Amino acid sequence: MRRIAVPWGVLALWVAVLALAGPFAGKLGDVQHNRAVDYLPASADSTQVAKIQDRLPGGETTELVLVYHREGGLSSADRAAAAEQVADIDRKLSLVRTPEGVPSRSGDTVMYPVASTGPGQDEKARDAFVNDVRDLAHDTGAGLSVDVGGPGALATDASEVYQSLDGPLLYTTVAVVALLLILIYRSPFLWLVPLAVAGVADFLSMGVAYGLNQAFGTTISGQSQGVMTILVFGAGTDYALLIVARYREELRRFERPYDAMRAALRGCGPAVLASSATVAAGLLCLLAADLNSSRGMGPLGAVGVLCALVAMLTLLPAVLVLLGRRVFWPLVPAFGSRPKERRSLFTAMGSSAGRRPLTVLGVGAVLLGALALGAFALPGSLKQEDSFTDRPDSVVAMRTLAAAYPEASSQPITVIAPTGKATEAVATARDTDGVTDVTRGRSGSGWTEINVVAKAAPQTAAETATIEALRDGLDGRGAYVGGPSAEQLDLKDTNARDRLVVVPIVLAAVLLILVVLLRSLVAPLLLLAAVVAVWGAALGIGGLVFGPLFGFEGTDPGLGLLSFVFLVALGVDYGIFLMHRMREEVLGGAPTGAAALTALRTTGAVIASAGLVLAATFAVLTSMPLVQLVELGFVIAVGVLLDTFLVRTYLVTSASYALGRKVWWPGPLSRRLPGAPAAPPAEEPALTRTP
Incomplete structure (x- = not known):
């Protein structure tokens, strides 16, 4: 009776949990923020500027640039039409300021910087305002183009891209995982179970993430929400592969599915728990980051992994038990049967690593080192306008401006100074090298807004030098330097600081967990060195x-930073499965070299399948329209593949073979003499490959 009651009870509990999480999951998109300033730490100059602007009359300013262009030169009729159109926009939308048009020296472009405080800091209101301007700023004649650029337009285009990610990202991830599961299981039904359970886990994670935002103010961005979905499906499917593989094995030993599942969870459950705890702990180290976006991604990633873990250890077993053996059709594991013996690819790979371990280790290390040198060819910091894989209207406008006005910036630097020191701040700004124009803007709440125009183009080295000179000159006067270019500079500087702080914490946390799990120091250091090499x-x-x-x-x-945290946490995840199996073999009396080969032979196929799924889910990010997502997805997917098929297969195995008992130093396994009685096998997972 219990064999039926327990699975149904688990299903009923999950229905209740989803009913509670449902109203919150649907609200996650409402608390998503994608402004650059939302990512910055509170101490950054540009963050202070944005906060003070919110308190000025009208609130935060949405700044735009209307760019009118004709190849071969503007006619007088073109300039008149542009001026009339801008005036019409001003009448209908009540712009803060509509200066005279600024013609380019080449005569083919005229720009109109415009702004509004109407939207304030409401992203939806800002996007609506920008789109209203675009609707009114239509082409006025054959050959005369008009594009809307500036910080507000760039922010709107980025926001719309992020808001459009949820559907395509989810559908593409589901399709990729479904295809891989069909190929792995070779069953028309089985693949649906882990995929459906992963979908349930993703829904739950959205509700929990919304709760974190409401309770602790956790930053939610389009990037962090997308990565959370990837982790739920990637890590969740990995856990499902391990559980289903062990369950299939136990069905040959137990007549009843309930008993087989209990044995499977006792066998592989500890390894799944340990690996998920390691991933979650590594991600939570991002809480030490100063950057809001990174600090928010840590808890969201951990939520995704833990929700996937809970679902795969409870809901997945319940569904599989209720469906019985028939879910494996046509390859149903019959009670009392034995799987067909096949020569495993991983047996051959392990044997080659065991014959010449030092040679394999040396060649692999040289290969990884040579590949790491390519990091010196990474392009410089990403500009805001270059963050799209295609060219939205705002990017077209900014590139037209860069070509037409090479001698001046089209994006002002914002200085906020105490009203009593505004005159002094204006004088300091005018005397700063690289500044071409300074004007006073709004005042209120004890602060004055000052607009500074640099000679250099936005987000270039020359403009960065001007911003740093401004900050140096205004230091001690209570003034702050902000604006889009300053925000990008603060993002870069804060990321550099976070790398110095977070990377050692991640390494220390993961090392500590591995030492406790493996009861060794050398083996954890070996695994950490391997994943760091993979990251490079x-x-x-x-x-x-x-x-x-x-x-x-x-x-x-x-x-x-983000690729390091993910690759270290996820790479060590697979290392745990391999080393657990190796340790089990050693406890059973096998020499460490033979144990390494046995561990690879018995776990290789499951780990390879899991690695393929995880790499494929992160590769989904490469189809997204934002450069930062493409870069993150590519690096993590490539790293997971390198870790799965080179480092785990060859390098860790060959290093373990070469080190012998020393790999377990200073634990008791390192001191066991050959021929000494073996300790009884510990209750640890015996992972097997998928038949």
């Missing part, structure tokens, strides 16, 4: 293809 090689491959092959003109400043 994956970044190097990115450096070789991002510019020449993908045509990217910059690298996201957060790529190094």
Whole structure:
């Protein structure tokens, strides 16, 4: 009776949980923020500028640039039509300011900087305002084009891209995972079960993420929400592969599915728990980051992994038990049967690593080191206008401006100064090298807004030098320097700081967990060295293809840190499965070299399947229209593949074979003498390959 009651009870509990999470999951998109300033730490100058602007009359300003252009030169009729159109926009939308048009020296372009405080800091209101301007700023005649650019337009285009990610990202991920599961299981039904359970876990994670935002103010961005979905399906499917493989094995030993599932969970459950805890702990180290976007991604990633874990350890077993053996059709594991003996690819690979371990280890290390050198070819920091894989209206406008006005910036730098020191701040700004124009803007709440125009183009080295000179000159006067270019500079600087802080914490946390799990120091250091080498090689491959092959003109400043955290956490995840099996064999009396080969032979296929699924889910990000997502997905997918098919298969196995008992130093296994009685096998997972 219990064999039926328990699975049905688990299903009923999940129905209740989903009913509670449902209203919150649907609200996650409402708390998503994708402004650059939302990512920054509270201490950044540009963050202070944005907060003070919110308190000024009208609130935050949405700044745009209307760019009128005709190849071969503007006619007098073109200039008159442009001026009339801008005036019409001003009448209908009540712009803050509508200066005279600024013609280019080449005579083929005229720009009109315009702004509005109407939207304030409401992203939806800002997007509506920008789109209203675009509707009114239509082409006025054959050959005369008009594009809407500026910080507000770039922010709107980025926001619309992020808001459009949820559907395509989810559908593409589901399709990729479904295809791989069909190929792995070779069953018309079985693949549906883990996929459906992963979908349930994703729904739950959305509800939990919304709760975190409401309770603790956790930053939710389009990037972090997308990565959470990837982790739910990727990590969840990995856990499902391990559980289903062990369950299939136990069905040959137990007549009743309920008993077989209990044995399967006792066998592989500890390894799944340990690996998920390691991934979650690694991701939570991002809480030490100063950047809001990185700090928010840590909890969201951990939520995704833990929701996937809970679903795969409870809901998946319940559904499989209720469906019985027939879910494996046509390859049904019969009670008392034995799987067909096949020569495993991983047996051959392990044997080659065991014959010449030092040679394999040396060649692999040289290969990874050579690939890592490609990181020096990574393009410089990604500009805001280069963050799209295609060219929206705002990017077209900004590139037209860059070509038509090479001698001046089209994007002002914003200085906020105490009203009592505004005159002094204006004088300091005018005396700063690289500044071409300074004007006073709004005042209120004890602050004055000052607009500074640099000679250099936005987000260039010369403009960065001007911003830094402004900050140096205004230091001690209570003034702050902000604006889009300053925000990008603060993003870069904060990411650099976070790498120095978070990377050691991740390494220390993961090392500590591995030492406790493996009761060794050498084996954890070996695994950590392997995943760090994989990270360097994956970044190097990115450096070789991002510019020449993908045509990217910059690298996201957060790529190094985020890819490091994910690859270390996920790479060690697979290392745990391999080392657990190896340790089990050693406890059974096998020499470490033979144990390494046995572990590879018995776990290789399952780990390879899991690695393929995880790499494929992150590869889904490469189909998204934002450069930072493409870069992150590419580096992680390549890193997972390198880890699965090179590092785990050859390098860790050959290193373990070469080190022998020393790999377990200083634990008791390192001191066991050959021929000594073996300790009884521990209750640890015995992972097997998928038949």
